[in-house]
Amino acid sequence: xxxxxxxxxxxxxxxxxxxxxxxxxxxxxxxxxxxxxxxxxxxxxxxxxxxxxxxxxxxxxxxxxxxxxxxxxxxxxxxxxxxxxxxxxxxxxxxxxxxxxxxxxxxxxxxxxxxxxxxxxxxxxxxxxxxxxxxxxxxxxxxxxxxxxxxxxxxxxxxxxxxxxxxxxxxxxxxxxxxxxxxxxxxxxxxxxxxxxxxxxxxxxxxxxxxxxxxxxxxxxxxxxxxxxxxxxxxxxxxxxxxxxxxxxxxxxxxxxxxxxxxxxxxxxxxxxxxxxxxxxxxxxxxxxxxxxxxxxxxxxxxxxxxxxxxxxxxxxxxxxxxxxxxxxxxxxxxxxxxxxxxxxxxxxxxxxxxxxxxxxxxxxxxxxxxxxxxxxxxxxxxxxxxxxxxxxxxxxxxxxxxxxxxxxxxxxxxxxxxxxxxxxxxxxxxxxxxxxxxxxxxxxxxxxxxxxxxxxxxxxxxxxxxxxxxxxxxxxxxxxxxxxxxxxxxxxxxxxxxxxxxxxxxx
Numbered sequence: 001x002x003x004x005x006x007x008x009x010x011x012x013x014x015x016x017x018x019x020x021x022x023x024x025x026x027x028x029x030x031x032x033x034x035x036x037x038x039x040x041x042x043x044x045x046x047x048x049x050x051x052x053x054x055x056x057x058x059x060x061x062x063x064x065x066x067x068x069x070x071x072x073x074x075x076x077x078x079x080x081x082x083x084x085x086x087x088x089x090x091x092x093x094x095x096x097x098x099x100x101x102x103x104x105x106x107x108x109x110x111x112x113x114x115x116x117x118x119x120x121x122x123x124x125x126x127x128x129x130x131x132x133x134x135x136x137x138x139x140x141x142x143x144x145x146x147x148x149x150x151x152x153x154x155x156x157x158x159x160x161x162x163x164x165x166x167x168x169x170x171x172x173x174x175x176x177x178x179x180x181x182x183x184x185x186x187x188x189x190x191x192x193x194x195x196x197x198x199x200x201x202x203x204x205x206x207x208x209x210x211x212x213x214x215x216x217x218x219x220x221x222x223x224x225x226x227x228x229x230x231x232x233x234x235x236x237x238x239x240x241x242x243x244x245x246x247x248x249x250x251x252x253x254x255x256x257x258x259x260x261x262x263x264x265x266x267x268x269x270x271x272x273x274x275x276x277x278x279x280x281x282x283x284x285x286x287x288x289x290x291x292x293x294x295x296x297x298x299x300x301x302x303x304x305x306x307x308x309x310x311x312x313x314x315x316x317x318x319x320x321x322x323x324x325x326x327x328x329x330x331x332x333x334x335x336x337x338x339x340x341x342x343x344x345x346x347x348x349x350x351x352x353x354x355x356x357x358x359x360x361x362x363x364x365x366x367x368x369x370x371x372x373x374x375x376x377x378x379x380x381x382x383x384x385x386x387x388x389x390x391x392x393x394x395x396x397x398x399x400x401x402x403x404x405x406x407x408x409x410x411x412x413x414x415x416x417x418x419x420x421x422x423x424x425x426x427x428x429x430x431x432x433x434x435x436x437x438x439x440x441x442x443x444x445x446x447x448x449x450x451x452x453x454x455x456x457x458x459x460x461x462x463x464x465x466x467x468x469x470x471x472x473x474x475x476x477x478x479x480x481x482x483x484x485x486x487x488x489x490x491x492x493x494x495x496x497x498x499x500x501x502x503x504x505x506x507x508x
Contacts, residue, residue, distance in 0.1 A: 018210035023053035034176035036387030049166035055326025061157035079123020091433030128156035219290035219327035244280030331362035398433025
């Protein structure tokens with residue numbers, strides 16, 4: 001088959017590739033494709049990462065529990081990607097140690113040890129410390145636990161700012177020529193030799209044409225297939241909801257806990273933000289509008305019980321300061337329960353002679369988004385000029401510093417901008433990496449950054465999010481580009497709302 005654009009009798013489309021969905025999979029595909037010289041259009045009905053991609057446990061990991069399910073390929077790929085993402089996004093992907101109480105393991109201790117040994121080995125660990133046995137009476141990680149837990153194991157994985165990973169991937173895609181259109185709904189996609197998309201943005205309609213279409217709409221896959229593409233056959237899709245709660249900090253150290261539960265699941269309790277603990281996740285089948293997914297009271301009680309089985313400090317639903325739920329769009333492999341459904345990605349390609357190809361993306365994890373994008377471009381290779389994988393060796397925006405260079409970057413930022421408090425500098429580097437200098441550009445004193453909201457959110461930072469990161473609302477600023485909604489009071493959040501509304505008005 002000839003690449004798109006060759007003289008095969010078809011009309012030349014405006015774009016080689018159109019992608020529906022601005023989550024981690026969609027922007028990852030857009031970035032990879034744009035970097036290969038492919039003309040890309042990405043449309044997202046809401047904000048970037050406004051669905052599942054901002055509702056994860058915020059980990060980059062291989063998935064220790066997937067070893068027990070025999071998903072060795074998935075684990076191996078996840079662990080290999082862990083190393084890649086630490087290298088290309090060191091501001092957003094950072095090492096974290098995890099503690100597994102041995103007394104609570106639902107398998108024999110020898111099996112747990114063997115699993116951790118395999119986990120260390122299978123992904124070709126190079127930079128992170130390996131597993132170790134911990135006597136809880138002699139280590140700070142034992143202090144929060146109930147006294148009957150006497151020892152356990154430590155191993156390494158990583159934490160990630162999931163929504164910001166989506167945003168910086170979109171920034172890089174746009175820098176390489178991709179057109180990123182947020183708050184744009186695809187109303188219809190007519191299929192002929194090419195795809196003709198009818199788009200709507202703030203009530204205004206226009207159209208675009210593309211040679212290939214990718215449905216990366218996550219939990220809206222079926223909605224797109226039925227309402228936009230008008231496909232007759234139902235997709236093999238299983239929607240699974242995962243819920244999380246956030247409480248005030250339960251422990252002072254920086255390690256996370258992995259807690260087996262009586263029903264065979266695991267729950268993570270991990271440091272989050274400035275003074276909080278994130279607890280999750282659940283797994284239950286979901287139906288209905290993914291945009292309306294919410295944490296049910298029974299899920300909050302479940303997560304509280306899971307934590308109370310391990311920690312001396314008990315928590316109750318009244319202690320929850322924030323909760324969020326996301327819906328995963330998994331390939332329906334016929335598993336008996338939601339927790340056993342494969343987390344691996346599945347790509348299906350629909351191509352008919354003389355009609356624009358359609359590729360549908362099922363599943364995937366934030367950890368493996370970059371490899372998923374490479375797999376998509378491999379499947380679509382017959383339709384585009386030759387191109388090679390490149391994303392493993394190129395830092396994401398802000399990530400152009402050594403993986404162990406965070407402290408150096410903080411110190412450098414404070415030398416350049418001497419008015420910065422250390423806490424402020426650390427937050428900026430953790431969010432923006434080397435692009436923190438762009439946020440502060442031209443400032444010689446704190447007042448130059450405009451009005452301040454809360455401890456250190458400034459007008460300059462909000463304007464940066466709006467100019468460079470597609471932020472358009474206070475929610476975009478407070479809950480996706482940052483998590484400052486957790487620490488700002490009602491008046492602070494209202495001040496952000498007023499600032500964003502005023503800035504939007506200035507741009508019209």
